[in-house]
Each structure stands twice: as structure tokens, then as C-alpha cells.
Amino acid sequence: DAGVIQSPRHEVTEMGQEVTLRCKPISGHDYLFWYRQTMMRGLELLIYFNNNVPIDDSGMPEDRFSAKMPNASFSTLKIQPSEPRDSAVYFCASSSRGAQGAKNIQYFGAGTRLSVL
């Protein structure tokens, strides 16, 4: 498996533009997580899904952010309109449950570096 795949790797956009980040989880994983990494705040969970359903979106900063998971192999994180303070690295991660529901570790994608000018 190629692991968690994120695209694009880098995104530069102007303030006010819509930005869409994409993630393909590891095949067979039914949990998907979106994180944001900044120098000041480190890694913060934005939202996570189980079986394509959002479970916890308490980390989503504001209404400008939205995330979807239309199927088990694809998720998007959208920012509309984007602002300079959204500049960060956005990571996607996926995981699964093991025997008897044991929680497995999360595997991370390479991240998308977003710069909003």
C-alpha cells in the first residue's frame, strides 16, 4: 500500500480564494483524521470520520472550514474563503480497529503545505 496520499503537496493561493485539500486513506481503514500543524500551536485535530461519517468536528476553526468524506477512499477539506492565518501544513491520517475493536495506530500522509497570501 502506498500509505495515506494527500494532494496537492503545496498550495499557494490568494486571500479570499477557495482551497480544497484531498486525502486518500489506506485501503481498509475506516477512520480518517484531518490535522493542522502550525509553529505556534503544533498539531491540532480538526475533524475525524468513521465509516465516512463525521464523529468529532470540534476542532474545525470556523464556518469557513468544511470537510467531507463521500466514500471510503476519499476525503476533502475545504476552506472558503481562505485567509492568511490559515497558512499551515494540513495532515490527513487514517487508522482501523483491530481484533475485538482494539484501536490501531494512525498513519499519516505527507501533508499539504498551504500558503495564503
Add this chain to the structure above:
Amino acid sequence: AQRVTQPEKLLSVFKGAPVELKCNYSYSGSPELFWYVQYSRQRLQLLLRHISRESIKGFTADLNKGETSFHLKKPFAQEEDSAMYYCALRSYNTDKLIFGTGTRLQVFP
């Protein structure tokens, strides 16, 4: 509230010196604790988790419930250990990870 604290943003040591990256947590139950590492231009990857009680790349971490700590240790640092290290917590009733702000380890030759 659940929280993970890594008090040091940067830790610099010379090759061969002992290393201890501090991690303290606040959680009322029994947490799962992890150390993730991010090498330059690479993705975040799991280094070790407390339930495994294993040593990875010479690193160990012991969960101290009395002190609510999960410090990462290595007796002799190597240059290739230079990276960003994140401590993370997962509670029993959720699948999400709560990360500390990270510590950058620099190992000089």
C-alpha cells in the same frame, strides 16, 4: 480537559549525550500515550506507544501515572535522531489523538 504538555520547544545535545524529551499530560482516566517523530521532509510516524513497552531506535518511554508523565529517553543520542518529536494522548472513549506542541531535537556532531 485533556492536555499534553511538552515544555521544551528545542533541545540541543551533542552526539553521544543522553537525551530526555519531557511530556506531561492531564487526563483523569487511563490514557494511551504515544511518541511520534517527524524527520526532515518526511511524514509523521509512530516511534513508540506505552502499551508496547518496547525500545525503538534506542528510545524508551515509561508511563508514570503518579507524575502524569511519559518522558522519552535515549542514553546516547545520534545525529540521525535530529527531528521533531510529538507526544500524544488518546483517551479510552475516543479515537482522536491530542498532541503536544512538539520538541525539536538537534544532535550536533
